[in-house]
Amino acid sequence: MVLAMSRPSRHPKTGIFWLRKRVPSDLVARVGRAIEYFSLQTREPGEAKQRHAEAVARLEARWAELRCGEPAAGPGATTDATPSPRSLSEREAGERAGWMYAHWLGLHRENPSQQRFWPTDLYRHLWRSPGGRIEHKEDGRTAVRAVLSFAQAEKVAELEAWCRDQAETVLALHDVEADEASVLRVAKAVAAQVQRASLTLAALARGEPGVGPAPVATAAPAAKPAKAVGLIELVEAWWREAERTGKSESTRESYTNTFKQLVAFLKHDEAYRVTVEDVRRFKDHRLATRKPNGQLLSPTTVKNSDLAALKSVFGWGVANGRLGENPATDVTVARVSKVRLREREFTAEEARRLLEAASTMERGRELPQTHAAKRWIPWVLAFTGARVGEIAQLRRQDLRKEAVEGHPNGVWVLRITPEAGRVKTKHAREVPLHAQLVEMGFPEFVAGATGERLFLVPDAKGDIAGPLRGLKNRLSEAAREHVDDPGVSPNHSWRHRFRTVATESGVSGNVIDAICGWSAKSVGERYGSVTLKARADAIARLNRIEV
Structure with missing residues (x-):
């Protein structure tokens, strides 16, 4: 039989140790792959050996369970002979x-x-x-x-x-x-x-x-694999596993689109035929592609979207025995330094113009939810520092009132949670409402909402991904009518401004991170937690915005 690996192998580029072990031939069909291949997530040889031994033990125990679970062959039954x-x-x-x-x-x-x-x-x-080698010393030894x-x-x-x-x-x-x-x-x-x-x-x-x-x-040995896999088939197989690990639907859509574009560019759908040179040519093709507005795709988009998709899916294919090599591993796009002529947050005047427009906006022929989004979301972003999608997908049950020490009238609290839709960190967080939002009637608006979603109408299947994308675009268009400077983002610049304003108000960095959903920057900051009282006290320090 084929020898099993007795030690971890170090990746020649990254130095990270990996386990790669062939699945016994009688279990390949049940396991679904010919090679078990995954990172041990360490560069330390001693730690790698320990993790390798533990992982091998788990694999062999799992294989033993699979064998024990096989039905016994009855009289006259035939079995597939192991080659x-x-x-x-x-x-x-x-x-x-x-x-x-x-x-x-x-x-x-x-x-x-x-x-x-x-x-x-x-x-x-x-x-x-x-x-x-033998050495003869002067003393005769x-x-x-x-x-x-x-x-x-x-x-x-x-x-x-x-x-x-x-x-x-x-x-x-x-x-x-x-x-x-x-x-x-x-x-x-x-x-x-x-x-x-x-x-x-x-x-x-x-x-x-x-x-x-x-x-x-070449991306793999010259011979065609016994079970060749198509490019679209490969990305679909990747998604079946990625979905269970928490990857978002938007990632699936982006990666699938990249592979469809690759198929159209190469004029074939056979993954094993894709070479490093093919990926380089596709990269150059994408860099020369123009968006609907006539502008070229940015190098950042090609790197972080197209190449990221190819590296991830081809890498998954190698790890799961579908491909011999990842042809996208070493293909990249040179980093381009952008010229920045201003800070990324709104100025006080720009913020005032946007909030004034939101407060005085009259409803046209649009849906009531869309009008409500244009009315309320800029204000909520200004006082929470949240991502626009996190607020646009809010539900009625995501706002509640809590008793908090030092706040005699209680505190209205927004819960930003993956239960409502996509949250980048996949962690729920609670953000107290500023008093000005309460005075403006935001809690009453939420209580009076006719549907579960405050600003969206889900599609016929109950999904919100498409409606959410459309709403974000409409919010951007509305903001651009009042702030057309390309140096700021019509939605995301609220998040930059919130940090600036909170810092000026004396709010500590770890509290700002907790409110905005940013990860801790050091191991020490991961200890303990920022309480709801600390967050409420911080929001109360922010000045009112007069429009």
């Missing part, structure tokens, strides 16, 4: 590892001097006994001196484990059940290809003449 391990010749092993040369060059060709994972001087020590230092021996062991890791993965992708000797042959062939590529990279780094450009890396 016997194959023996690969050195030629076959070399063919299985041949793709690694181009892949390794492709990973590092932009900055060949930064390839430090594979030290070429240690290659000759792989899979050899550490041994030592002899001693054996180790050829390698302890650190070098550790690195050799790491490289051997990594090569075996790659060998097991490529054999699994080709659905080859190999014997122990064959796995070792493939691992040695992988090492030879990486050594050859690393020597080429070293020559490139020295600028030696006669060394041509590195070949384009």
Whole structure:
């Protein structure tokens, strides 16, 4: 049978240790993947070994449970025979590892001097006994001196484990059940290809003449996988798991759109055929794409939306045995420094104009919920620092009155919660209402709402994603009628202004973070909590806004 990994493998780029273990062939169908592959989330070798051992124990216990849960075969029943391990010749092993040369060059060709994972001087020590050399001392005694230092021996062991890791993965992708000797042959062939590529990279780094450009890396071994997966199929499979981990519907929509655009660009839907060069060409295509207003897509959008989608979904495909390599791993967009001509928050005059317009806005032919949003949401943003979507999706039950020490008339409290819709941090928080909002009648407005949602009408399926997106756009359009400076965001600049105003009012940073839903900046700030009284006291310190 194929050897199981006995130690964690270090990622050659990030230095983070990973577990990669082949699923027993009789359980692949039930587990749904051929390789278990996930990060151990540490760069410390000792910690990685402990986590690796614990993870392997959990995997093997789970596999044992799966086997115990299988129904016993009755008389005359047939079972699928487990394929016997194959023996690969050195030629076959070399063919299985041949793709690694181009892949390794492709990973590092932009900055060949930064390839430090594979030290070429240690290659000759792989899979050899550490041994030592005999030294004769002047007093007639002899001693054996180790050829390698302890650190070098550790690195050799790491490289051997990594090569075996790659060998097991490529054999699994080709659905080859190999014997122990064959796995070792493939691992040695992988090492030879990486050594050859690393020597080429070293020559490139020295600028030696006669060394041509590195070949384009392929996304996977040249052979087509036994079970090829389509690009759209891949992103849909990713979503089935991502949804359970809390990814938002908007992320699904964004990632799916990116993959549809990739299919249209490449004119095929086969994930295994996508190469690093394909991803680079797609990146360039997106950078040359214009939005409906005629402006080019920003490099930030291409990097944080398109490339983020490709990296995440292809990475999931590798981790779950659907793909051999992630072709988007090292593709990026150069950071562009934006020219900023002003601060990102509204000025006092801009805030006053927007709030005055909100207070005097007359309802046209729009829905009552839309008119209410234009009337109330700017005011609520001004006194809470919340994200516009968090307020736009509010429900009647998200406002209540609480007795709070030091506030004899009680405090009206907004609960911003993932139960109502998307919250970026996925954590609920409570924000007291400012007295000016109470005097203006916001609690009475909430109590008189006819539907559950204060500012939205869900679609026929009860979803709010589409209506929410439309409402945010209408709020932006309304704000732009009064503040058209492109240096500020028509909705998000309220959040910037809130921090500035709260800081001027003497509110401490950790209380502002708690009100706005920002994460703690240090370990110390994660201890303890900001009480509702502390938040209410902070909101009470904010000055009224006269319009």
